[in-house]
Amino acid sequence: MIHFLMIVSSAGKPRISRFFSHQTEQIKTQTAVINLCQRDGKKEGFVSYKDMTVVYKLYSSLYFLAGVSQDENELAVFELFQNLVETLNTYFGKVTEVDILFNMDRVYMIIDEMIIDGHIAETCSSRTLVPILLMDAAK
Template identity: 75%
Template sequence: MIHFLMVVSKQGKPRISRFFTRQANQITMQNAVTRLCLRDGKQEGFVNYEDLVLVYKLYVNLWFIAGVSQDENELAILELFQNLVETMNEYFGKVTEVDILFNMDRVYMIIDEMIINGNIAETCRGRILVPLQLMDAAK
């Protein structure tokens, strides 16, 4: 199960964070997780943190970090990151940190289409983008 998903800048500033389970102190946890993953120095990896496994990957200038249960497949989470980036690239063109900052509502919609209650629900980019395309067409 995915407990949270975060997108963090290279400087460690959180850009997107979605918690799927209740955490006692989310801000403290976010800061600790960010420091732990960025300090590692690798571009991707797995780290144990309390009762979770942190899966993280660097895409250009953004870190994608997920806290998952011990029994979750870490490689599937890396594939989820790749699918998320490809989906955002398809929607925004070539996604940048600025796109994420100015279109947070759309990024959250993409994440919510992909992950429901901490479980991966949809991986088909076409289906993920349908609500956004409908919303854009209504303008």
């Protein structure tokens, strides 16, 4: 199960944060996880945090982080990151931190289409983008 998904700038500022399970201290969890991943000094990897594994990967200037339970496949989470980045690139062109800052609602919608209740539900970019493209067409 995926407990949380975050998109963080390379400077360590959280840009998107979605929790799929109850965390009593979300801000503290966010700060601790970001510090752990930055201290590691790698562009991708796994870090243990409390009772979960944090999977992270750097794409250009954005870190994608996910806290998963011990029974979740970490490589599947890497594939989820790749699908998420490809979907964001399809929608925004080449996704940047500015795109995420000014279109948070769209990014949250894409994440919510891909992950439902902490489980990967959809990995096809074209199917993920259908609701957003329909909204954009209605404007």
